[in-house]
Amino acid sequence: MRYRSQGDGPFIGAARRRLSVSLCLLCVFAASLRSAEAQQLSLPPVTRATLDNGIRLVLMEYHRTPTLNVSAVFPGGDAGDPADRAGVAGMVASLIRRGTEKRTATQIAEDIDFLGGSLGAGAENDAFTVSLSVLAKDTDAGLDLFADVIRHATFPEAEVERVRQLELSDLEALPEDPGSIASRVTTETVFAGHPYGAVPTITSMKAIARDDLLAYYHRFLIPNRMILVAVGDFHTSEMQAKLRARFGDWPKGDEAALNVPSVAPTKPKFVLVDKPDATQTQVRFAEVGFPRSSPDYFPARVANGILGGGFTSRLVDEVRINRSLTYGIGSGFRAWLRGGEFTVSTFTKIETTRALLDTTRAVLKRTAEQGFTSGEMQKIKGYLSGQFAIGMQTPDALAAQLADITFYGLPDNYLQTYLGRLRAVTLADANRIAHAYFPPDRLSLVLVAPAAKVSGQLKGLGNAETRSVETVGK
Amino acid sequence: VSWLALAGVGLMVSASLSVPAQQPLAVSRLRLKNGLTVLALEDRSSPSVAYYTVFRVGSRNERPGITGLSHLFEHMMFNGSAKFKPKMLDQLIEAGGGSSNAFTTSDTTEYQEDFSPSTLDIVLQLEADRMRALKLDTANIEQERGIVKEERRVNYDNSVEGSMDEMLWNSAFVAHPYRWDTIGFMKDIDAIRLEDAKAYFRIHYAPNNAVVAVVGDFDTKWLFDHMEKYFGDIPRQPAPRPVVNAEPPQRGERRIAFYRAAELPALRIGYHIGSFKDPDDPALDVLAVILSHGESSRLYRSLVYEKQIATDVNASNESRIDPGLFTFSAQAQQGHTAAELEAAIYAVLDDIQKNGVTDREVQKAKNVLRFDFVNNFQTNMGRARLIAEFEANWGNWEKLYDYLPKRDAVTPADVQRVGKKYFSDRNRTVVTLYPEKQEEKEAAR
Numbered sequence: 001m002r003y004r005s006q007g008d009g010p011f012i013g014a015a016r017r018r019l020s021v022s023l024c025l026l027c028v029f030a031a032s033l034r035s036a037e038a039q040q041l042s043l044p045p046v047t048r049a050t051l052d053n054g055i056r057l058v059l060m061e062y063h064r065t066p067t068l069n070v071s072a073v074f075p076g077g078d079a080g081d082p083a084d085r086a087g088v089a090g091m092v093a094s095l096i097r098r099g100t101e102k103r104t105a106t107q108i109a110e111d112i113d114f115l116g117g118s119l120g121a122g123a124e125n126d127a128f129t130v131s132l133s134v135l136a137k138d139t140d141a142g143l144d145l146f147a148d149v150i151r152h153a154t155f156p157e158a159e160v161e162r163v164r165q166l167e168l169s170d171l172e173a174l175p176e177d178p179g180s181i182a183s184r185v186t187t188e189t190v191f192a193g194h195p196y197g198a199v200p201t202i203t204s205m206k207a208i209a210r211d212d213l214l215a216y217y218h219r220f221l222i223p224n225r226m227i228l229v230a231v232g233d234f235h236t237s238e239m240q241a242k243l244r245a246r247f248g249d250w251p252k253g254d255e256a257a258l259n260v261p262s263v264a265p266t267k268p269k270f271v272l273v274d275k276p277d278a279t280q281t282q283v284r285f286a287e288v289g290f291p292r293s294s295p296d297y298f299p300a301r302v303a304n305g306i307l308g309g310g311f312t313s314r315l316v317d318e319v320r321i322n323r324s325l326t327y328g329i330g331s332g333f334r335a336w337l338r339g340g341e342f343t344v345s346t347f348t349k350i351e352t353t354r355a356l357l358d359t360t361r362a363v364l365k366r367t368a369e370q371g372f373t374s375g376e377m378q379k380i381k382g383y384l385s386g387q388f389a390i391g392m393q394t395p396d397a398l399a400a401q402l403a404d405i406t407f408y409g410l411p412d413n414y415l416q417t418y419l420g421r422l423r424a425v426t427l428a429d430a431n432r433i434a435h436a437y438f439p440p441d442r443l444s445l446v447l448v449a450p451a452a453k454v455s456g457q458l459k460g461l462g463n464a465e466t467r468s469v470e471t472v473g474k
Numbered sequence: 475v476s477w478l479a480l481a482g483v484g485l486m487v488s489a490s491l492s493v494p495a496q497q498p499l500a501v502s503r504l505r506l507k508n509g510l511t512v513l514a515l516e517d518r519s520s521p522s523v524a525y526y527t528v529f530r531v532g533s534r535n536e537r538p539g540i541t542g543l544s545h546l547f548e549h550m551m552f553n554g555s556a557k558f559k560p561k562m563l564d565q566l567i568e569a570g571g572g573s574s575n576a577f578t579t580s581d582t583t584e585y586q587e588d589f590s591p592s593t594l595d596i597v598l599q600l601e602a603d604r605m606r607a608l609k610l611d612t613a614n615i616e617q618e619r620g621i622v623k624e625e626r627r628v629n630y631d632n633s634v635e636g637s638m639d640e641m642l643w644n645s646a647f648v649a650h651p652y653r654w655d656t657i658g659f660m661k662d663i664d665a666i667r668l669e670d671a672k673a674y675f676r677i678h679y680a681p682n683n684a685v686v687a688v689v690g691d692f693d694t695k696w697l698f699d700h701m702e703k704y705f706g707d708i709p710r711q712p713a714p715r716p717v718v719n720a721e722p723p724q725r726g727e728r729r730i731a732f733y734r735a736a737e738l739p740a741l742r743i744g745y746h747i748g749s750f751k752d753p754d755d756p757a758l759d760v761l762a763v764i765l766s767h768g769e770s771s772r773l774y775r776s777l778v779y780e781k782q783i784a785t786d787v788n789a790s791n792e793s794r795i796d797p798g799l800f801t802f803s804a805q806a807q808q809g810h811t812a813a814e815l816e817a818a819i820y821a822v823l824d825d826i827q828k829n830g831v832t833d834r835e836v837q838k839a840k841n842v843l844r845f846d847f848v849n850n851f852q853t854n855m856g857r858a859r860l861i862a863e864f865e866a867n868w869g870n871w872e873k874l875y876d877y878l879p880k881r882d883a884v885t886p887a888d889v890q891r892v893g894k895k896y897f898s899d900r901n902r903t904v905v906t907l908y909p910e911k912q913e914e915k916e917a918a919r
Contacts (some may be wrong), residue, residue, distance in 0.1 A: 041521065064519060065851050106779075109769035114838045116845030135845055162782060169807040170786045173737045176634045277910075278737035280627045311564045321561065324620030327628055347628055379569040386571010386590045390522045393853040470911075471540060 031292040043415055046402065047236045051244060053252050054224030058402045059239055060231045062395045064315060065299045066136045068232030069395040070143070072150055073403045076220035077126040079195040079338075085208050087200030088216050089123035091163060095213060096121045096130065100152040103145075105159050109290050111145055115230060119145055125196050125259070133396075136233040139242065147246035153217060160210050171202050174473040179347070181273055181472050182282035182448045189271055189444050190341055202474050220252025227406045231395040246443050263288050263339025269444045272464035273472060274451035276312045279351040281449035285360065287442050289333050289340030292408045298421045299429035300333045300342075300437070306372050306430070307331050307363070307438065308344060318363050319346065325356045333437075337408070342437050350449060354457035361440040368438035371431030379392045385419050432435040477737070488594060500859055501871060504698045508710040509682025512701050513861050513871055515689040522571075523594050523690035526858035526865040527585040527601065530685075531678035533656040534580050534717050534796060540670050541659015542622070545578040547674060549618040551585065552576075555600075556607035560614070563600050567593065578656045582793045582866060588855055591691045595700065595894065601686075602704035605679060610672050620665060626657045634736050638905055642742040643732045646799055646903035680711035685863035687871075690854040692693045719796050728903040736909035738785075739812040744799035744817065744903045745896045747791070750867070754895070756880040757888040758791040758800060758909065763839035764831055765789035766824070770838070772822045773802075781818055783810040795867070799903075812906045830890035843881050856892035 047059045081088040097112070097119055099103035112119040114323060119142075130150055134142035184199055191197025197206075228237050228247065265288045290296045308315035308331025319329045331347035344364070348356040348431035391397050392415075405414045448452070451466055458464060504512040531891055532544050552574070554560035567574050572589025587597060630636040640655045647653035657663075677683070724746055748754055766773045766789040777784035787804040804815040850856040861871040 007677040058587070065848050067848060067852075106770070106775075110795050113768035114841060116838070116841030116843075137790075137850060162779065165782060165807060166778070169738065169805075172808045173805070174787070176735075176737050178632055179628070222637050267530075278632055280624070280632050312561065312568050317561070320621060321617070324617050325624075327624035349627060374526045379565075381824060382571050386522070387573065388594075389571070390573075390588045390639050390853075391519060391589070393522070395522050397853065 024379045041392060041415070041419065043152055043392065043398070046412070046415075047240070048406075048412065051223070051241065051248055053202055053248070055226045055228055055247055056249075056406055057240060058227065058406055059228045059236050059241060060130045060397065060398060060402060061234060061236060062231050064393070065234050065395075066233045066393060068132070068134055068136050068139050068142065068230065068234065069399045070132045070146060070228070070230045070232075071399050071403055072130045072146075073227040073229070073407055074128045074220050074222075074225050075126060075407070076216070076225075076258060077123050078198070079126055080128075080216060080220055080258055081195070081198065082212060083198070084204065085212055086198040086204040087167065088166060088212050089128055090200060091160070091167070091205075091208060092155075092213050092216050093121035093128065093161055095121050095168075096153045096164065096217075097149050099154045099156040099203050100148045102148060102152065105156070108145065108149065111141070115142055118130055119143060119149065121149075122338075129403075131394045139232075139234065141241055142216075143246055149251050150221060151219070151247075153240075155210055155213050155217070157210055160213065161357055164205060164208070164343050167200065167205050168202055171200065171205065172458075175275070175469040178275060178278055178280065178448045179281045179315055181275070182284050182446055183345075183470060184336075185271055185273055185448070185472060186284040186286045186343065186444070186446045189265065189269050189446060190266060190286035190288060192266055194339075195260055196336070196339065200473075217257065218253070222255065223247065223250045224255055229399045229403045229406075231399040231402070239474040260338045261289070266444070268442060270462050270464045271444070271446045272451055272454075272466045273359075273446070273448040273469055274466055275448050275469040276450045276452070278350070278448065278450050280347050280349055281356070281447055281454060282347045283345070283353075283356060283360070284446040285344040285364070285440070285443040286339050286442060286446070287342050287437065289342045289437065290335060291337060291339050292335040292404075293337075294335065294340075296433060297335060299425050300365070300432045301384060302377070302422070303372070303430040303437075304331055304333055305384055306376050307367055307434070309380075310383060314363050314367060315344065317359065319356065319359050323355070323359060325352055325359060329360070344443075350453050353449065353454050357445075357461070364438045364443075368440075369435075371434050372427060374427055377425075377427050377430060381422055381425070384422050388422075401429060428464045477844050478483065485591065489870070499857070499861070501700070502694050503702060503871075506528065506681065507518050507705055508532060508708055509680070509706070510701075510705055511685045512698065513685070513687040513865060514694045514697050515857060516689070516692065516694055517689060517857075517860065518691050520692055520854060521591060522854060523567055523589060523591050523688065523692055524854035525587040525589070525594070525597055525601065525688045526689070526855070527819065528685045528861045528862045529585075529679055530581075530683050530866055531674075531714065532579050533654060533658070534651045534715060534794075535678060536651055536654070536658075540658075540666055541654040541662040541664060542626075542656070543666050543670060544583055544663075544678075545656045545658060545672055545798055546615075546618055546622050546663065546666060547671060548576050548578045548583050548585075549556040549622060550614055550671065551604055551608060553614045554609040555604040555619065556609070557603045557622045557656065558566050563604070564864060566596050566600065568875040570596070572597075580652055580673045580862070584859070584862075586855060586859070591824045594688075594692055594697075598700050598704050601709065605681060605684070605705065606708045608675055608679070610668065612668055615666070615668055615671060622657075623660065623663055626660060630655070630662075633742065634734070634907070635803075637734060638732065638740060638742050638757060638907055641730060641732050642744050642801065642903060642905045643799070644902050645722075645728055645905060646744045646746070647721055649722065650796060651717065652794070652796065652798065670867075677711055677714050681705060681708050682710045683714060685866040687858040687865070689858040689861075698789060700743050716797065721797070724754065724901055724903075726861070727899050728909070730903070730905045731908060732827055732905050732909045732912055735911075736907055737911070738808060739806040739810070739815070739909060741804045741806075741815045741819075742813045742905040743800070743802040743816070745801075745898075745901050746797060747793060747800045747896050749795055750793040750798075751768075752797075755791070757884045758896075759843060759881060760839040760884045761826075761831075761889050761892060762789050762791040762800070763842045764826075764835045767839070767842050770808055772826070773804075773819065776822050777804060777815060781814075783807055783814045783818060787815075787819070812908075816906075823893065826890060826893045827897065831886050833886060834888050835886060836889060840882055840884070844878060
């Protein structure tokens, strides 16, 4: 493979040196920029409706392939886990398709597999999502299963223990994978003390009782909290009727508020996870970012794109292409309800760990202090505009965007105004983001490496809190 | 932060593509005099274009001493050509709203670009220039050598999964180049010379060894005129030397003990099978789904659900241009051994050999293969890849219309027959991971 993208999707920066091509090529180049920026994306219309029990329906017809994607999104997510029971939401996600009042785990597996499609659930920081993907001809059978697991999950004791054992084994195996360790320890470090930083451990997974799962399920999976998104090869009125038939009689639940505090910035830390057998150092720089509702969202997409998004970004150009220090480097902002993060991810062989750290820090420092050029701004907007159009080809991507719009309270015309919002970002906006988030001294640093072999290169970086890889996930 | 319960979606490899029978594709084909094949499929529903190139070259075209050259070469294709300086390809494509990527397999090297329609003309110029006159010099090769070595470290040397997969193929083959992974051995990556790369480029990146597919928002006549204009005078080259399949029949089980730092035992098993053109290939696809697709599959039910000895188990029909392997992988739950995993997998295979599979299981497999296939058609890139790969591998993209019917014709008796034919202990290679715990390694030093 040529590269793997990291961070918040493939954004691009642009050349910092003059393009040395013939005049004719430059014409084409400029023309393509104008066209990408001028483009208006025409998407199928969206129908929104609210059922009597509070379910918010969002429907979009998609006729490119004979398929159906449906997602149910509920607020709560991992942040709804009890304080000492990290992993409850994830367990509920695993167990929701392992038994209902009418179907055993085996029957559910058999039924969805027979359709050839997928039925799954997952939790992230704030949201709990159940998703169905089937061929359009299997709409009724698929929706029956989807509604059954959402409304009538039973969490059989034997299934709870099965899933617990799987989760425990996965946590036991965690020290095998340097990249996963680095990302996990980064989350723990940046969000220390906040629910976003409470990741499941062997201790927390052992403490979870079936009652915790039932409590979570009944508290968060209720119709008056549900966003129901369908994108597929259907007629809107018929799909609306099918969804109403399966969810319309679901009685409202008690909508107790979940008070997740805003994320507070943390002091930068330096953590070294000792993995004695590694021949490579995994590196993460990270800090607290901003919530999804922040006006910084679009400026940050632009600034991050130039810094470490696509293949011509400053970080990829300097660290990978000019110096061959790594196979992959990227940066990204992620934003949730109560806060977000900014991360730079990369890796290099042990011998060049310090060179990688110094080069990355130098790019961050220069970008924070000097900002961007108007040429870079123009190019990044062309790139992000084109990527948006390309990304909106799949029903998965469309459904995810539509769910986000309702979940985060974005304007209904968000997709239609997306390109305009990108264009509206000014050089001053992007420079402000760079100044605020990119100074390297603000960032926590997490390394996964053999401590004995790498420590000689870490002088002057401050005292690392060193922990054994065997402590991760315990 | 996890998608714990999402059922796996099929990997998109050439062996698992299928076709929506209800929609014939309006693909046009152009064959230039130099042998380059161009496929065009207009679709104006998204303001974007996918440009896809398959070169019929991969690690099977290598020899000991230059393993990894195909993949190293894939990287070098982005570093400039006669008219375009290094970095320009990405700068032009990304500024035009696009992105580029590439990957190498044992059989092919594939390049993918996705961009706004107005970038198409410059993309054609870039692509023609690098096919005609790629820049190959010492600085270029040294730059990518360092990057590829990092890729090897991250995906193989420091990955339990990657290192086990590599060891299985290293051990199952004696003579055929499938013995080595596309990444190549570290010392070969170090040893590859500029003249190796130059010779390789001339023959394997010739127009007569490539298929281009373009899908999306453009005019076919305009495209074909410009393909002729930019690519028409790139000289044809002699056909690549045929790959000799000197692999002798396996005459007994090969067992590999694999020691490395890890937490839990794991297992790989491989059985030699035929090529993807073998008449047994559709039945093996169906069998792979029955064995390990979803939680209702035979292996998941036995190893993960009932016996609770594995966290994960997978069966895969890895058929290729030359005879490949049908592989199994399994990861132990804590407190269980690789020997338990191995015995449980054999019990499932024995049962299929003795008692066959049900009609319903076979129908389920066909439904899964159809679903995976239809999803390939969502994006311009998915369609481009499909038609380009079928054209490159079968000589005619329309062969993709045979993909589903061939699988729909598979019977339970076919599945039982291929199970008996290939799953014998003499045809088997087994790699067992013996984890060395990190603290034990420390103590041993």
